[in-house]
Amino acid sequence: MDYNYAIELSVNKKMLVFEAKLEGTSEQYGKLDEAIRTARFVRNSCLRHWMDNKDIDKYDLSAYCAVLAKEFEFAKNLNSMARQASAERAWAAISRFYDNCKKDKPGRGLTRKKVGQPYNNEYPTEPSDQQTEGCPTFSGTMRRKKGYPRFKKEQTHGSVEYKTSGWRLSENRRHIAFSDGFEAGTFKMWGTRDLHFYQLKQIKRVRVVRRADGYYVQFCIDQERIEKREPTAHNIGIDVGLNHFYTDSDGNTVANPRHLRKSEKSLKRLSRRMSKTDKGSKNRAKFRNKLARKHLKVSRQRKDFVVKTARCVVQSNDLVAYEDLKVRNMVRNRHLAKSISDAAWTQFRQWVEYFGKVFGVVTVAVLPHYTSQNCSNCGEVVKKSLSTRTHACLHCGHIQDRDWNAARNILEKGLRQVA
Numbered sequence: 001m002d003y004n005y006a007i008e009l010s011v012n013k014k015m016l017v018f019e020a021k022l023e024g025t026s027e028q029y030g031k032l033d034e035a036i037r038t039a040r041f042v043r044n045s046c047l048r049h050w051m052d053n054k055d056i057d058k059y060d061l062s063a064y065c066a067v068l069a070k071e072f073e074f075a076k077n078l079n080s081m082a083r084q085a086s087a088e089r090a091w092a093a094i095s096r097f098y099d100n101c102k103k104d105k106p107g108r109g110l111t112r113k114k115v116g117q118p119y120n121n122e123y124p125t126e127p128s129d130q131q132t133e134g135c136p137t138f139s140g141t142m143r144r145k146k147g148y149p150r151f152k153k154e155q156t157h158g159s160v161e162y163k164t165s166g167w168r169l170s171e172n173r174r175h176i177a178f179s180d181g182f183e184a185g186t187f188k189m190w191g192t193r194d195l196h197f198y199q200l201k202q203i204k205r206v207r208v209v210r211r212a213d214g215y216y217v218q219f220c221i222d223q224e225r226i227e228k229r230e231p232t233a234h235n236i237g238i239d240v241g242l243n244h245f246y247t248d249s250d251g252n253t254v255a256n257p258r259h260l261r262k263s264e265k266s267l268k269r270l271s272r273r274m275s276k277t278d279k280g281s282k283n284r285a286k287f288r289n290k291l292a293r294k295h296l297k298v299s300r301q302r303k304d305f306v307v308k309t310a311r312c313v314v315q316s317n318d319l320v321a322y323e324d325l326k327v328r329n330m331v332r333n334r335h336l337a338k339s340i341s342d343a344a345w346t347q348f349r350q351w352v353e354y355f356g357k358v359f360g361v362v363t364v365a366v367l368p369h370y371t372s373q374n375c376s377n378c379g380e381v382v383k384k385s386l387s388t389r390t391h392a393c394l395h396c397g398h399i400q401d402r403d404w405n406a407a408r409n410i411l412e413k414g415l416r417q418v419a
C-alpha cells in the first residue's frame with residue numbers, strides 16, 4: 001500500500017482517506033466549480049444565519065439548508081446530503097469557536113509571536129490577561145483571539161463534500177459519476193488501486209477537492225487501521241530544531257530535507273517576480289498559478305518526507321516522547337525557512353501520533369520547559385542562550401551536544417509522565 005500519497009491523516013475520525021485525480025473535460029471541471037462554489041455559499045449562508053440569530057444549534061442550520069434550496073435555484077442543484085455536509089462544516093467552525101472560548105484558547109494561527117520571544121518556547125510564557133472568560137459575546141480582540149468563524153472567500157483551492165449519494169462508482173472502480181443537479185458527469189480516476197480493498201458501503205464521504213494543478217476526489221472509508229508489530233524494547237526522546245529535523249536521545253540526527261530548502265528558494269524567487277507584475281494583469285495570474293503549483297509541490301514533498309520519517313520512528317520504538325510545542329505561536333513568521341520547518345514539524349507530530357495508534361506504540365508529548373536547560377546527567381539547571389550549541393555541565397562535568405541533551409531530558413520526562 002502506498003502510504004505517501006493514498007492515505008491522508010484523519011486520526012480523530014478513525015477513517016482512512018484515499019485520493020485520486022479526476023480526469024474530465026473543461027466543461028465538466030466548470031460544473032465541479034459550480035458545485036464547489038455552491039457548497040461554499042451554503043456554508044457561508046449558514047454562518048450568516050447563525051450570526052443573525054444567536055442561540056441556534058446544529059439542527060437549525062441543517063433545517064436552514066432546505067430554506068436555502070427553496071430560495072436559490074443553484075442551491076437546489078447541489079445534492080441534499082452535500083448541502084447538509086456544508087452546514088455541518090459551518091457548524092464545525094462555530095463549535096470550534098465555542099470550544100476555544102470555553103478552554104480559553106486562541107484561534108488557529110491568529111496569534112502573532114511577540115518580538116524577542118525565544119523561538120522554541122524554552123521559557124514558559126504567561127497567558128495574556130486579556131483572554132477573558134468564555135462567553136461568545138465578542139469584542140474585536142476577542143474575535144481574533146478565539147478564532148471567530150469567518151466567511152470563506154473564493155480561492156484556488158476549494159472543495160465540496162458528498163455523503164452516500166450524489167455520486168456513483170463504475171463497476172471496475174476506475175470511473176466516478178456525479179449525478180446531482182450540476183450534472184458534472186463521469187470522470188476517469190487516477191490512483192484508485194487501494195479502493196478495491198473496501199466495500200462500497202464503507203465509503204462514508206466523497207470529497208471533490210480543487211487544487212492549483214487540477215481536481216481530486218477523496219474517499220473517506222470507515223475503517224480503523226491496526227497493524228501488528230514486534231516490541232523493540234527501545235524508547236526514544238526527540239528534539240526538533242532548525243539545524244536538524246530532529247535529534248534523538250541516542251544522539252542520532254535526521255537532517256532537514258534538502259529539497260525543501262531548494263523549493264523554498266524558488267518559492268521566494270517566484271513570489272518576488274509576481275510582486276513586480278501589475279495587479280489584475282494576465283501575467284500576474286500566470287505567476288499566481290505557478291506559485292500555487294510550487295506550494296503544492298512543496299507540501300507534497302514535505303508530506304512524503306514526514307510520513308516516512310514518522311513511520312520509521314514509531315516502528316522502531318515502544319515509546320516516543322517529544323515536546324508539546326505551541327506551534328500555533330510559531331507558524332506565523334516572516335522567515336520562510338522557519339515556517340516551512342514548523343509546518344513539517346506539526347505534520348510530523350500528527351503522523352507520529354497516528355502511527356502510534358496504528359502500531360500500538362506509546363506517544364507522549366511533554367511540556368517543553370527547561371528541556372534544553374537541564375543537565376540530562378545530573379538534573380541541575382545549566383542556563384544557556386539559543387546560540388550555545390553544546391551543553392557543558394558545571395555541576396557534574398557532563399558535556400553533550402545541546403539537542404542530544406535536550407532529547408534525553410525529553411525521554412526522561414516522557415517516561416515519568418507515562419509512569
Ligand SMILES: [Zn+2]
Pocket residue numbers: 375376377378379380393394395396397398
Ligand atoms: Zn550535570
